[in-house]
Amino acid sequence: MAIVKWKNKNLYDPWAELTNLQSEINELFNYDRLPSTTGLFERSVTPAINFVEKENEYTVTCELPGLEEKDIDVSIASSVLTIKGNKKGSSEEKKGKYYKREIWSGGFQRTLSLPHMVDSEKISADLKDGMLTVSLPKKEEMKPKQISVKVK
Amino acid sequence: MEKRREIENTRTSFPACTDIYLGEESVVLTMEMPGVSKENLNIRVEKDLLIIDGKRDFGEIEGNYRIREIRPGDFHQEYTIDDTIDRNKIEASINGGLAILTLGLKESIKPRKISVKVQ
Structure with missing residues:
Protein backbone atom coordinates (compact mmCIF):
# COMPACT_ATOMS: atom_id res chain seq x y z
CA MET A 1 0.00 0.00 0.00
CA VAL A 45 -7.36 -4.04 -24.47
CA THR A 46 -7.45 -6.13 -21.39
CA PRO A 47 -10.44 -7.94 -20.05
CA ALA A 48 -12.02 -6.58 -16.90
CA ILE A 49 -11.11 -8.33 -13.68
CA ASN A 50 -12.22 -8.41 -10.10
CA PHE A 51 -9.78 -9.24 -7.37
CA VAL A 52 -11.28 -10.17 -4.04
CA GLU A 53 -9.48 -10.99 -0.86
CA LYS A 54 -11.20 -13.39 1.44
CA GLU A 55 -10.14 -14.83 4.74
CA ASN A 56 -8.58 -17.97 3.32
CA GLU A 57 -8.10 -17.21 -0.33
CA TYR A 58 -7.97 -14.70 -3.12
CA THR A 59 -10.43 -14.89 -5.97
CA VAL A 60 -9.75 -13.44 -9.36
CA THR A 61 -12.69 -13.17 -11.73
CA CYS A 62 -12.09 -12.26 -15.32
CA GLU A 63 -14.48 -11.58 -18.17
CA LEU A 64 -13.49 -13.68 -21.14
CA PRO A 65 -16.49 -14.07 -23.41
CA GLY A 66 -16.11 -16.39 -26.36
CA LEU A 67 -12.84 -17.87 -25.20
CA GLU A 68 -12.17 -21.54 -24.85
CA GLU A 69 -10.01 -23.35 -22.38
CA LYS A 70 -7.16 -23.70 -24.84
CA ASP A 71 -7.06 -19.96 -25.51
CA ILE A 72 -6.33 -19.08 -21.91
CA ASP A 73 -3.07 -19.49 -20.09
CA VAL A 74 -2.94 -18.90 -16.36
CA SER A 75 0.45 -19.09 -14.70
CA ILE A 76 1.99 -18.17 -11.40
CA ALA A 77 5.60 -17.39 -10.58
CA SER A 78 6.35 -16.76 -6.91
CA SER A 79 3.58 -14.28 -6.18
CA VAL A 80 2.88 -12.92 -9.63
CA LEU A 81 -0.19 -14.19 -11.39
CA THR A 82 -0.38 -13.88 -15.15
CA ILE A 83 -3.48 -14.40 -17.26
CA LYS A 84 -2.62 -14.61 -20.91
CA GLY A 85 -4.79 -15.33 -23.85
CA ASN A 86 -5.77 -14.68 -27.36
CA LYS A 87 -9.19 -13.48 -28.27
CA LYS A 88 -10.12 -14.48 -31.74
CA GLY A 89 -12.22 -12.12 -33.73
CA SER A 90 -14.23 -12.64 -36.83
CA SER A 91 -11.21 -12.06 -38.97
CA GLU A 92 -12.32 -13.80 -42.12
CA GLU A 93 -13.22 -11.52 -44.96
CA LYS A 94 -16.93 -11.37 -45.39
CA LYS A 95 -19.03 -9.96 -48.13
CA GLY A 96 -21.36 -8.06 -45.89
CA LYS A 97 -21.09 -4.87 -44.00
CA TYR A 98 -20.46 -4.11 -40.35
CA TYR A 99 -22.73 -1.54 -38.80
CA LYS A 100 -21.21 -1.69 -35.38
CA ARG A 101 -17.97 -3.14 -34.09
CA GLU A 102 -17.55 -2.95 -30.37
CA ILE A 103 -15.96 -6.30 -29.72
CA TRP A 104 -12.19 -6.22 -29.62
CA SER A 105 -9.95 -9.09 -30.51
CA GLY A 106 -6.31 -9.95 -30.18
CA GLY A 107 -3.86 -11.05 -27.58
CA PHE A 108 -3.92 -9.79 -24.04
CA GLN A 109 -1.94 -10.23 -20.89
CA ARG A 110 -2.75 -9.30 -17.38
CA THR A 111 -0.24 -9.48 -14.55
CA LEU A 112 -1.17 -9.22 -10.92
CA SER A 113 1.23 -9.18 -8.06
CA LEU A 114 -0.38 -10.90 -5.16
CA PRO A 115 -0.10 -9.30 -1.74
CA HIS A 116 0.90 -12.49 0.06
CA MET A 117 2.33 -15.82 -0.81
CA VAL A 118 -0.26 -18.22 -2.06
CA ASP A 119 -0.25 -21.96 -2.04
CA SER A 120 0.65 -22.62 -5.66
CA GLU A 121 -0.24 -26.30 -5.32
CA LYS A 122 -3.88 -25.56 -4.61
CA ILE A 123 -4.65 -22.96 -7.25
CA SER A 124 -7.66 -23.77 -9.34
CA ALA A 125 -9.12 -22.03 -12.34
CA ASP A 126 -12.37 -22.68 -14.06
CA LEU A 127 -14.19 -21.17 -16.95
CA LYS A 128 -17.96 -20.95 -17.08
CA ASP A 129 -20.11 -18.90 -19.41
CA GLY A 130 -17.17 -16.72 -20.37
CA MET A 131 -16.17 -15.98 -16.80
CA LEU A 132 -12.83 -17.21 -15.57
CA THR A 133 -12.56 -17.75 -11.83
CA VAL A 134 -9.17 -18.36 -10.29
CA SER A 135 -9.04 -19.38 -6.63
CA LEU A 136 -5.74 -18.81 -4.91
CA PRO A 137 -5.72 -20.23 -1.39
CA LYS A 138 -3.45 -18.45 1.03
CA LYS A 139 -0.58 -20.34 2.56
CA GLU A 140 -1.24 -21.75 5.98
CA GLU A 141 1.18 -19.47 7.78
CA MET A 142 -0.38 -16.40 6.16
CA LYS A 143 -3.85 -17.08 7.46
CA PRO A 144 -4.90 -15.10 10.46
CA LYS A 145 -4.65 -17.28 13.54
CA GLN A 146 -6.78 -17.08 16.55
CA ILE A 147 -4.70 -17.27 19.67
CA SER A 148 -6.72 -18.11 22.68
CA VAL A 149 -5.75 -16.38 25.84
CA LYS A 150 -5.74 -18.54 28.88
CA VAL A 151 -6.42 -16.96 32.16
CA LYS A 152 -4.71 -18.62 35.01
CA MET B 1 -38.85 11.74 -6.03
CA GLU B 2 -40.82 8.52 -5.85
CA LYS B 3 -39.83 7.67 -9.38
CA ARG B 4 -36.21 8.31 -8.66
CA ARG B 5 -36.25 5.91 -5.77
CA GLU B 6 -37.81 3.30 -7.98
CA ILE B 7 -34.99 3.60 -10.47
CA GLU B 8 -32.39 3.32 -7.76
CA ASN B 9 -33.94 0.16 -6.43
CA THR B 10 -33.80 -1.72 -9.69
CA ARG B 11 -30.65 -3.58 -10.58
CA THR B 12 -28.44 -1.77 -13.01
CA SER B 13 -28.36 -2.95 -16.56
CA PHE B 14 -26.30 -1.87 -19.51
CA PRO B 15 -25.87 -2.87 -23.12
CA ALA B 16 -23.35 -5.53 -24.01
CA CYS B 17 -20.55 -4.98 -26.50
CA THR B 18 -22.07 -5.78 -29.85
CA ASP B 19 -21.04 -6.40 -33.41
CA ILE B 20 -23.77 -5.88 -35.97
CA TYR B 21 -23.12 -7.44 -39.31
CA LEU B 22 -25.33 -7.37 -42.36
CA GLY B 23 -24.83 -10.31 -44.62
CA GLU B 24 -26.69 -11.41 -47.70
CA GLU B 25 -29.07 -13.71 -45.91
CA SER B 26 -29.27 -12.25 -42.46
CA VAL B 27 -28.31 -9.67 -39.89
CA VAL B 28 -25.96 -11.15 -37.33
CA LEU B 29 -25.65 -9.69 -33.86
CA THR B 30 -22.73 -10.87 -31.80
CA MET B 31 -22.92 -9.85 -28.18
CA GLU B 32 -20.41 -10.27 -25.41
CA MET B 33 -22.25 -11.38 -22.32
CA PRO B 34 -19.80 -12.93 -19.90
CA GLY B 35 -21.51 -14.65 -17.01
CA VAL B 36 -24.80 -15.21 -18.81
CA SER B 37 -25.89 -18.82 -19.10
CA LYS B 38 -28.27 -20.25 -21.64
CA GLU B 39 -31.13 -20.21 -19.15
CA ASN B 40 -30.61 -16.58 -18.29
CA LEU B 41 -30.63 -15.23 -21.81
CA ASN B 42 -34.05 -13.94 -22.73
CA ILE B 43 -34.78 -12.64 -26.20
CA ARG B 44 -38.19 -11.47 -27.28
CA VAL B 45 -39.76 -9.50 -30.07
CA GLU B 46 -42.50 -7.02 -29.27
CA LYS B 47 -43.89 -5.56 -32.44
CA ASP B 48 -40.89 -3.75 -33.88
CA LEU B 49 -38.74 -4.05 -30.83
CA LEU B 50 -36.14 -6.71 -30.30
CA ILE B 51 -35.38 -6.96 -26.62
CA ILE B 52 -32.35 -8.80 -25.34
CA ASP B 53 -31.98 -9.53 -21.66
CA GLY B 54 -29.05 -11.31 -20.13
CA LYS B 55 -29.11 -11.97 -16.45
CA ARG B 56 -25.85 -12.51 -14.68
CA ASP B 57 -26.13 -14.86 -11.78
CA PHE B 58 -22.64 -14.86 -10.40
CA GLY B 59 -23.19 -13.79 -6.87
CA GLU B 60 -21.41 -10.95 -5.25
CA ILE B 61 -18.38 -12.43 -3.57
CA GLU B 62 -18.02 -11.47 0.05
CA GLY B 63 -14.67 -10.02 0.79
CA ASN B 64 -12.34 -7.16 0.33
CA TYR B 65 -12.25 -5.92 -3.25
CA ARG B 66 -8.74 -4.95 -4.29
CA ILE B 67 -9.63 -4.48 -7.93
CA ARG B 68 -13.12 -4.02 -9.24
CA GLU B 69 -13.43 -3.55 -12.95
CA ILE B 70 -16.31 -5.83 -13.78
CA ARG B 71 -19.48 -3.84 -13.86
CA PRO B 72 -22.08 -5.36 -11.62
CA GLY B 73 -25.47 -5.73 -13.20
CA ASP B 74 -27.27 -7.33 -16.09
CA PHE B 75 -27.24 -6.87 -19.81
CA HIS B 76 -30.16 -5.23 -21.50
CA GLN B 77 -30.55 -3.73 -24.91
CA GLU B 78 -33.30 -3.00 -27.35
CA TYR B 79 -33.22 -2.65 -31.09
CA THR B 80 -35.87 -1.51 -33.47
CA ILE B 81 -36.24 -3.93 -36.33
CA ASP B 82 -37.95 -3.03 -39.55
CA ASP B 83 -40.03 -5.00 -42.03
CA THR B 84 -37.02 -6.45 -43.80
CA ILE B 85 -36.55 -8.94 -41.00
CA ASP B 86 -38.53 -12.14 -41.05
CA ARG B 87 -39.96 -12.53 -37.55
CA ASN B 88 -40.08 -16.30 -37.95
CA LYS B 89 -36.42 -16.61 -38.78
CA ILE B 90 -34.80 -15.33 -35.62
CA GLU B 91 -32.30 -17.70 -34.10
CA ALA B 92 -30.13 -17.29 -31.05
CA SER B 93 -27.31 -19.20 -29.46
CA ILE B 94 -24.98 -18.58 -26.58
CA ASN B 95 -21.67 -20.25 -26.02
CA GLY B 96 -19.17 -19.27 -23.40
CA GLY B 97 -20.70 -15.87 -22.83
CA LEU B 98 -20.81 -14.99 -26.50
CA ALA B 99 -24.36 -14.67 -27.80
CA ILE B 100 -25.02 -14.84 -31.51
CA LEU B 101 -28.34 -13.72 -32.87
CA THR B 102 -29.24 -14.36 -36.46
CA LEU B 103 -32.08 -12.33 -37.85
CA GLY B 104 -33.13 -13.74 -41.19
CA LEU B 105 -33.98 -11.29 -43.93
CA LYS B 106 -37.23 -11.64 -45.81
CA GLU B 107 -37.09 -13.33 -49.18
CA SER B 108 -38.37 -10.22 -50.91
CA ILE B 109 -35.41 -8.19 -49.66
CA LYS B 110 -32.67 -10.48 -50.88
CA PRO B 111 -30.98 -9.51 -54.09
CA ARG B 112 -32.38 -11.42 -57.01
CA LYS B 113 -30.94 -12.12 -60.33
CA ILE B 114 -33.26 -11.85 -63.24
CA SER B 115 -32.07 -13.72 -66.23
CA VAL B 116 -32.71 -12.03 -69.51
CA LYS B 117 -33.99 -14.29 -72.17
CA VAL B 118 -33.09 -13.48 -75.68
CA GLN B 119 -35.67 -14.60 -78.12
Whole structure:
Protein backbone atom coordinates (compact mmCIF):
# COMPACT_ATOMS: atom_id res chain seq x y z
CA MET A 1 0.00 0.00 0.00
CA ALA A 2 1.49 3.27 -1.09
CA ILE A 3 1.40 6.19 1.24
CA VAL A 4 -0.68 9.02 -0.15
CA LYS A 5 -0.26 12.53 1.06
CA TRP A 6 -3.29 13.83 2.87
CA LYS A 7 -4.83 16.85 1.27
CA ASN A 8 -6.47 19.60 3.20
CA LYS A 9 -9.56 20.43 1.19
CA ASN A 10 -9.98 23.81 2.88
CA LEU A 11 -6.75 25.07 1.42
CA TYR A 12 -6.77 26.59 -2.03
CA ASP A 13 -5.20 24.27 -4.53
CA PRO A 14 -4.25 25.96 -7.80
CA TRP A 15 -3.92 22.57 -9.45
CA ALA A 16 -7.45 21.49 -8.64
CA GLU A 17 -8.94 23.24 -11.65
CA LEU A 18 -6.46 21.58 -13.96
CA THR A 19 -7.03 18.21 -12.38
CA ASN A 20 -10.77 18.64 -12.79
CA LEU A 21 -10.33 19.55 -16.43
CA GLN A 22 -8.17 16.53 -17.02
CA SER A 23 -10.64 14.16 -15.44
CA GLU A 24 -13.48 15.72 -17.37
CA ILE A 25 -11.67 15.17 -20.64
CA ASN A 26 -10.86 11.63 -19.63
CA GLU A 27 -14.49 10.98 -18.85
CA LEU A 28 -15.72 12.56 -22.06
CA PHE A 29 -16.00 9.34 -24.01
CA ASN A 30 -16.71 7.09 -21.07
CA TYR A 31 -20.42 7.43 -21.44
CA ASP A 32 -22.69 4.59 -20.52
CA ARG A 33 -22.84 2.96 -23.92
CA LEU A 34 -19.59 1.08 -23.58
CA PRO A 35 -17.79 -0.59 -20.73
CA SER A 36 -14.95 1.49 -19.43
CA THR A 37 -12.25 -0.81 -20.75
CA THR A 38 -12.97 0.24 -24.31
CA GLY A 39 -12.84 4.00 -23.99
CA LEU A 40 -11.40 6.02 -26.82
CA PHE A 41 -8.25 7.14 -25.08
CA GLU A 42 -7.89 3.99 -23.08
CA ARG A 43 -6.45 1.64 -25.61
CA SER A 44 -5.84 -0.96 -23.00
CA VAL A 45 -7.36 -4.04 -24.47
CA THR A 46 -7.45 -6.13 -21.39
CA PRO A 47 -10.44 -7.94 -20.05
CA ALA A 48 -12.02 -6.58 -16.90
CA ILE A 49 -11.11 -8.33 -13.68
CA ASN A 50 -12.22 -8.41 -10.10
CA PHE A 51 -9.78 -9.24 -7.37
CA VAL A 52 -11.28 -10.17 -4.04
CA GLU A 53 -9.48 -10.99 -0.86
CA LYS A 54 -11.20 -13.39 1.44
CA GLU A 55 -10.14 -14.83 4.74
CA ASN A 56 -8.58 -17.97 3.32
CA GLU A 57 -8.10 -17.21 -0.33
CA TYR A 58 -7.97 -14.70 -3.12
CA THR A 59 -10.43 -14.89 -5.97
CA VAL A 60 -9.75 -13.44 -9.36
CA THR A 61 -12.69 -13.17 -11.73
CA CYS A 62 -12.09 -12.26 -15.32
CA GLU A 63 -14.48 -11.58 -18.17
CA LEU A 64 -13.49 -13.68 -21.14
CA PRO A 65 -16.49 -14.07 -23.41
CA GLY A 66 -16.11 -16.39 -26.36
CA LEU A 67 -12.84 -17.87 -25.20
CA GLU A 68 -12.17 -21.54 -24.85
CA GLU A 69 -10.01 -23.35 -22.38
CA LYS A 70 -7.16 -23.70 -24.84
CA ASP A 71 -7.06 -19.96 -25.51
CA ILE A 72 -6.33 -19.08 -21.91
CA ASP A 73 -3.07 -19.49 -20.09
CA VAL A 74 -2.94 -18.90 -16.36
CA SER A 75 0.45 -19.09 -14.70
CA ILE A 76 1.99 -18.17 -11.40
CA ALA A 77 5.60 -17.39 -10.58
CA SER A 78 6.35 -16.76 -6.91
CA SER A 79 3.58 -14.28 -6.18
CA VAL A 80 2.88 -12.92 -9.63
CA LEU A 81 -0.19 -14.19 -11.39
CA THR A 82 -0.38 -13.88 -15.15
CA ILE A 83 -3.48 -14.40 -17.26
CA LYS A 84 -2.62 -14.61 -20.91
CA GLY A 85 -4.79 -15.33 -23.85
CA ASN A 86 -5.77 -14.68 -27.36
CA LYS A 87 -9.19 -13.48 -28.27
CA LYS A 88 -10.12 -14.48 -31.74
CA GLY A 89 -12.22 -12.12 -33.73
CA SER A 90 -14.23 -12.64 -36.83
CA SER A 91 -11.21 -12.06 -38.97
CA GLU A 92 -12.32 -13.80 -42.12
CA GLU A 93 -13.22 -11.52 -44.96
CA LYS A 94 -16.93 -11.37 -45.39
CA LYS A 95 -19.03 -9.96 -48.13
CA GLY A 96 -21.36 -8.06 -45.89
CA LYS A 97 -21.09 -4.87 -44.00
CA TYR A 98 -20.46 -4.11 -40.35
CA TYR A 99 -22.73 -1.54 -38.80
CA LYS A 100 -21.21 -1.69 -35.38
CA ARG A 101 -17.97 -3.14 -34.09
CA GLU A 102 -17.55 -2.95 -30.37
CA ILE A 103 -15.96 -6.30 -29.72
CA TRP A 104 -12.19 -6.22 -29.62
CA SER A 105 -9.95 -9.09 -30.51
CA GLY A 106 -6.31 -9.95 -30.18
CA GLY A 107 -3.86 -11.05 -27.58
CA PHE A 108 -3.92 -9.79 -24.04
CA GLN A 109 -1.94 -10.23 -20.89
CA ARG A 110 -2.75 -9.30 -17.38
CA THR A 111 -0.24 -9.48 -14.55
CA LEU A 112 -1.17 -9.22 -10.92
CA SER A 113 1.23 -9.18 -8.06
CA LEU A 114 -0.38 -10.90 -5.16
CA PRO A 115 -0.10 -9.30 -1.74
CA HIS A 116 0.90 -12.49 0.06
CA MET A 117 2.33 -15.82 -0.81
CA VAL A 118 -0.26 -18.22 -2.06
CA ASP A 119 -0.25 -21.96 -2.04
CA SER A 120 0.65 -22.62 -5.66
CA GLU A 121 -0.24 -26.30 -5.32
CA LYS A 122 -3.88 -25.56 -4.61
CA ILE A 123 -4.65 -22.96 -7.25
CA SER A 124 -7.66 -23.77 -9.34
CA ALA A 125 -9.12 -22.03 -12.34
CA ASP A 126 -12.37 -22.68 -14.06
CA LEU A 127 -14.19 -21.17 -16.95
CA LYS A 128 -17.96 -20.95 -17.08
CA ASP A 129 -20.11 -18.90 -19.41
CA GLY A 130 -17.17 -16.72 -20.37
CA MET A 131 -16.17 -15.98 -16.80
CA LEU A 132 -12.83 -17.21 -15.57
CA THR A 133 -12.56 -17.75 -11.83
CA VAL A 134 -9.17 -18.36 -10.29
CA SER A 135 -9.04 -19.38 -6.63
CA LEU A 136 -5.74 -18.81 -4.91
CA PRO A 137 -5.72 -20.23 -1.39
CA LYS A 138 -3.45 -18.45 1.03
CA LYS A 139 -0.58 -20.34 2.56
CA GLU A 140 -1.24 -21.75 5.98
CA GLU A 141 1.18 -19.47 7.78
CA MET A 142 -0.38 -16.40 6.16
CA LYS A 143 -3.85 -17.08 7.46
CA PRO A 144 -4.90 -15.10 10.46
CA LYS A 145 -4.65 -17.28 13.54
CA GLN A 146 -6.78 -17.08 16.55
CA ILE A 147 -4.70 -17.27 19.67
CA SER A 148 -6.72 -18.11 22.68
CA VAL A 149 -5.75 -16.38 25.84
CA LYS A 150 -5.74 -18.54 28.88
CA VAL A 151 -6.42 -16.96 32.16
CA LYS A 152 -4.71 -18.62 35.01
CA MET B 1 -38.85 11.74 -6.03
CA GLU B 2 -40.82 8.52 -5.85
CA LYS B 3 -39.83 7.67 -9.38
CA ARG B 4 -36.21 8.31 -8.66
CA ARG B 5 -36.25 5.91 -5.77
CA GLU B 6 -37.81 3.30 -7.98
CA ILE B 7 -34.99 3.60 -10.47
CA GLU B 8 -32.39 3.32 -7.76
CA ASN B 9 -33.94 0.16 -6.43
CA THR B 10 -33.80 -1.72 -9.69
CA ARG B 11 -30.65 -3.58 -10.58
CA THR B 12 -28.44 -1.77 -13.01
CA SER B 13 -28.36 -2.95 -16.56
CA PHE B 14 -26.30 -1.87 -19.51
CA PRO B 15 -25.87 -2.87 -23.12
CA ALA B 16 -23.35 -5.53 -24.01
CA CYS B 17 -20.55 -4.98 -26.50
CA THR B 18 -22.07 -5.78 -29.85
CA ASP B 19 -21.04 -6.40 -33.41
CA ILE B 20 -23.77 -5.88 -35.97
CA TYR B 21 -23.12 -7.44 -39.31
CA LEU B 22 -25.33 -7.37 -42.36
CA GLY B 23 -24.83 -10.31 -44.62
CA GLU B 24 -26.69 -11.41 -47.70
CA GLU B 25 -29.07 -13.71 -45.91
CA SER B 26 -29.27 -12.25 -42.46
CA VAL B 27 -28.31 -9.67 -39.89
CA VAL B 28 -25.96 -11.15 -37.33
CA LEU B 29 -25.65 -9.69 -33.86
CA THR B 30 -22.73 -10.87 -31.80
CA MET B 31 -22.92 -9.85 -28.18
CA GLU B 32 -20.41 -10.27 -25.41
CA MET B 33 -22.25 -11.38 -22.32
CA PRO B 34 -19.80 -12.93 -19.90
CA GLY B 35 -21.51 -14.65 -17.01
CA VAL B 36 -24.80 -15.21 -18.81
CA SER B 37 -25.89 -18.82 -19.10
CA LYS B 38 -28.27 -20.25 -21.64
CA GLU B 39 -31.13 -20.21 -19.15
CA ASN B 40 -30.61 -16.58 -18.29
CA LEU B 41 -30.63 -15.23 -21.81
CA ASN B 42 -34.05 -13.94 -22.73
CA ILE B 43 -34.78 -12.64 -26.20
CA ARG B 44 -38.19 -11.47 -27.28
CA VAL B 45 -39.76 -9.50 -30.07
CA GLU B 46 -42.50 -7.02 -29.27
CA LYS B 47 -43.89 -5.56 -32.44
CA ASP B 48 -40.89 -3.75 -33.88
CA LEU B 49 -38.74 -4.05 -30.83
CA LEU B 50 -36.14 -6.71 -30.30
CA ILE B 51 -35.38 -6.96 -26.62
CA ILE B 52 -32.35 -8.80 -25.34
CA ASP B 53 -31.98 -9.53 -21.66
CA GLY B 54 -29.05 -11.31 -20.13
CA LYS B 55 -29.11 -11.97 -16.45
CA ARG B 56 -25.85 -12.51 -14.68
CA ASP B 57 -26.13 -14.86 -11.78
CA PHE B 58 -22.64 -14.86 -10.40
CA GLY B 59 -23.19 -13.79 -6.87
CA GLU B 60 -21.41 -10.95 -5.25
CA ILE B 61 -18.38 -12.43 -3.57
CA GLU B 62 -18.02 -11.47 0.05
CA GLY B 63 -14.67 -10.02 0.79
CA ASN B 64 -12.34 -7.16 0.33
CA TYR B 65 -12.25 -5.92 -3.25
CA ARG B 66 -8.74 -4.95 -4.29
CA ILE B 67 -9.63 -4.48 -7.93
CA ARG B 68 -13.12 -4.02 -9.24
CA GLU B 69 -13.43 -3.55 -12.95
CA ILE B 70 -16.31 -5.83 -13.78
CA ARG B 71 -19.48 -3.84 -13.86
CA PRO B 72 -22.08 -5.36 -11.62
CA GLY B 73 -25.47 -5.73 -13.20
CA ASP B 74 -27.27 -7.33 -16.09
CA PHE B 75 -27.24 -6.87 -19.81
CA HIS B 76 -30.16 -5.23 -21.50
CA GLN B 77 -30.55 -3.73 -24.91
CA GLU B 78 -33.30 -3.00 -27.35
CA TYR B 79 -33.22 -2.65 -31.09
CA THR B 80 -35.87 -1.51 -33.47
CA ILE B 81 -36.24 -3.93 -36.33
CA ASP B 82 -37.95 -3.03 -39.55
CA ASP B 83 -40.03 -5.00 -42.03
CA THR B 84 -37.02 -6.45 -43.80
CA ILE B 85 -36.55 -8.94 -41.00
CA ASP B 86 -38.53 -12.14 -41.05
CA ARG B 87 -39.96 -12.53 -37.55
CA ASN B 88 -40.08 -16.30 -37.95
CA LYS B 89 -36.42 -16.61 -38.78
CA ILE B 90 -34.80 -15.33 -35.62
CA GLU B 91 -32.30 -17.70 -34.10
CA ALA B 92 -30.13 -17.29 -31.05
CA SER B 93 -27.31 -19.20 -29.46
CA ILE B 94 -24.98 -18.58 -26.58
CA ASN B 95 -21.67 -20.25 -26.02
CA GLY B 96 -19.17 -19.27 -23.40
CA GLY B 97 -20.70 -15.87 -22.83
CA LEU B 98 -20.81 -14.99 -26.50
CA ALA B 99 -24.36 -14.67 -27.80
CA ILE B 100 -25.02 -14.84 -31.51
CA LEU B 101 -28.34 -13.72 -32.87
CA THR B 102 -29.24 -14.36 -36.46
CA LEU B 103 -32.08 -12.33 -37.85
CA GLY B 104 -33.13 -13.74 -41.19
CA LEU B 105 -33.98 -11.29 -43.93
CA LYS B 106 -37.23 -11.64 -45.81
CA GLU B 107 -37.09 -13.33 -49.18
CA SER B 108 -38.37 -10.22 -50.91
CA ILE B 109 -35.41 -8.19 -49.66
CA LYS B 110 -32.67 -10.48 -50.88
CA PRO B 111 -30.98 -9.51 -54.09
CA ARG B 112 -32.38 -11.42 -57.01
CA LYS B 113 -30.94 -12.12 -60.33
CA ILE B 114 -33.26 -11.85 -63.24
CA SER B 115 -32.07 -13.72 -66.23
CA VAL B 116 -32.71 -12.03 -69.51
CA LYS B 117 -33.99 -14.29 -72.17
CA VAL B 118 -33.09 -13.48 -75.68
CA GLN B 119 -35.67 -14.60 -78.12
